Amino acid sequence: MKRLSIIFAAVSLLSFKVQPKIFTTNTGMINFRSEAPLELINAESKELKGAVDADKRTFAFRIRIRSFEGFNSPLQKEHFNENYMESVKIPEALFSGKIIEDVDLTIPGVYTIRAKGILNIHGVPRERIIKSDVEVKNGMIKIKSNFTVLLSDHNIPIPRVVKEKLANEIKVELTADLVRK
Structure with a gap:
């Protein structure tokens, strides 16, 4: 009987799966701003x-270019999609990589992290390190980040006729609430 209990306990332990600590969002927000002279x-x-794997400290985010609203x-908006971003040909921007800091994103707290990865905009990948403020609370990860993107880094042309109306340096603000999957 004792042997049967040991076998049952061993089988139970082997069949117990550690659930991955993956957090996801489908409703994160990205705002961009071009401050040109005119x-x-x-x-x-x-x-x-996007998704963050808290165990591996990896992440992947994507945004559909045509989902941006606003403009003047x-x-x-049509010029943004057709002439600059070519959103039919290159429909998404992506950022994926690894969190540099050795932080446990399942423990409640406020953290400043650096996300190192490949930022792919307009089909042109660039390695970037982007600083973010993260709050872990109530089983949720809240991310806030502000950074800049140079259009020239991603081969996005600025025609002479609009050079004074479109900045090369674009300010980006990102916020996202990720919940455990």
Whole structure:
């Protein structure tokens, strides 16, 4: 009988799966801002999708380019999608990689982390380290980040005719609430 109990305990332990600590979002927000001498452009999307694996400290985020709204006119949005971002040909921007800090994102607290990975915009991948503020609370990970993107780094051309209306340096603000899957 004792031997049967030991076998049952061993089988129970082997069949016990450790659940991965994966947090996801489908409603993160990205706002970008171009501050050029002749024009200020703001656009926002609430369709940021992403996942963070707290065990491996890895992440992956993507945003559909056509999901951005705002702009100063419908024509400006059309030019953004067709002439600059070529969103039919390259429909998404991606950022994936690893969290540098050795932090347990399942323990409640406020952390400043650096996300190191490949930022792929307009089909041009660039290695980046992006600083983010993270709050872990009630089983949720809240991420806030502000960073810049140079259009020239991602081969996004600025035609001469709009050079004074479109900045090369774009300010990006990201917020996302990720819940455990």
